Amino acid sequence: MDQLIDIATRFYVTGQSQIEIARSMSLDASTVSRYLKRARDEGIVRVEIQRPRARNDELALELSEFFHLKRAVVVAGGTGAGVPRAAADYINSQLVNGLHLGLSWGRMLFAAVHAMPPGTATGLDVTMLHGGVGSAGSGIQGHELVRHLGALHPRSRVHYLHAPVLVDSPDIKQAMLRDRSIKAALEAGAACQVALVGIGTLDESAPLIRYGHISPRDRERLIKAGAVGDTCTRFFTPEGEPVHVLDERLIAIEWDQLKRVPSVVAMAAGVDKRNAILGALRAAFISTLITDEQTAREVLRAARRVS
Numbered sequence: 001m002d003q004l005i006d007i008a009t010r011f012y013v014t015g016q017s018q019i020e021i022a023r024s025m026s027l028d029a030s031t032v033s034r035y036l037k038r039a040r041d042e043g044i045v046r047v048e049i050q051r052p053r054a055r056n057d058e059l060a061l062e063l064s065e066f067f068h069l070k071r072a073v074v075v076a077g078g079t080g081a082g083v084p085r086a087a088a089d090y091i092n093s094q095l096v097n098g099l100h101l102g103l104s105w106g107r108m109l110f111a112a113v114h115a116m117p118p119g120t121a122t123g124l125d126v127t128m129l130h131g132g133v134g135s136a137g138s139g140i141q142g143h144e145l146v147r148h149l150g151a152l153h154p155r156s157r158v159h160y161l162h163a164p165v166l167v168d169s170p171d172i173k174q175a176m177l178r179d180r181s182i183k184a185a186l187e188a189g190a191a192c193q194v195a196l197v198g199i200g201t202l203d204e205s206a207p208l209i210r211y212g213h214i215s216p217r218d219r220e221r222l223i224k225a226g227a228v229g230d231t232c233t234r235f236f237t238p239e240g241e242p243v244h245v246l247d248e249r250l251i252a253i254e255w256d257q258l259k260r261v262p263s264v265v266a267m268a269a270g271v272d273k274r275n276a277i278l279g280a281l282r283a284a285f286i287s288t289l290i291t292d293e294q295t296a297r298e299v300l301r302a303a304r305r306v307s
Helices: 002-012 018-025 029-041 057-067 083-094 107-114 142-151 170-177 180-190 216-224 255-260 271-282 293-306
Strands: 071-075 100-103 125-128 157-159 194-198 229-231 234-236 263-267 288-292
Touching (some): 002 018, 002 029, 057 071, 083 263, 083 288, 100 142, 107 194, 107 263, 125 142, 125 180, 157 180, 229 271, 271 288, 271 293
Parallel strands (some): 100 125, 194 263, 263 288
């Protein structure tokens, strides 16, 4: 069984040919072929054919030019269902050996990361961009996502940020920042080359609110200050102006650090996120936006109406 799995991994994951596998393992090519057939027959290897989803390249170009993005990916349709797969494909195309990668967390990023196949890029340096420990919201939190992504790529290193995203007082934050592991994780996040982020809202269904990371009182303070959304728990208005009311208590990458990341890949969809996406785009830290057709049109419509 170990040899069967080894052969299947070499062929389907690392891309070795049957002849190369046979030579390196001192086997007949026919034996390798039989092993690969057995791996499929026994369900060890499952072959899935994904029909490419149509994209609206014209709308993507319009979006990228209007907001000065390096790139936009717009999936046809308006349900948002194709966005995680499109994000997974784009992320996979950007990975190279030794890349320093930072992740936020949330439902869209969870779906994108779990749509990614095992990769051939090795030695990734994967880190969380903000805290968020807790029992609620299992599966979507940062420590689970960085662990999963790191496991997809051989010899990757993972930095965990073992801290809440929001603490009770500035004094507690300063004390936590003196902890070596927390300090090291935040420094790794600030040094990342690519950041994978979602765009959140302040709706009651948003993970930050639903799972109690942000209290009702703090939510009210943010809304009163004009906040409509966040990226990496850095909040902003529809005009893209930062909202700093919680900054002195947040355990997260700083605003200026996020803006210095060479490539910030954001993924978000849904008309209900229109104002949050618009604010994030105007805040000018996003390099690439991945969304659906209906959301892209609504964001552009809202931007032009104001301008």
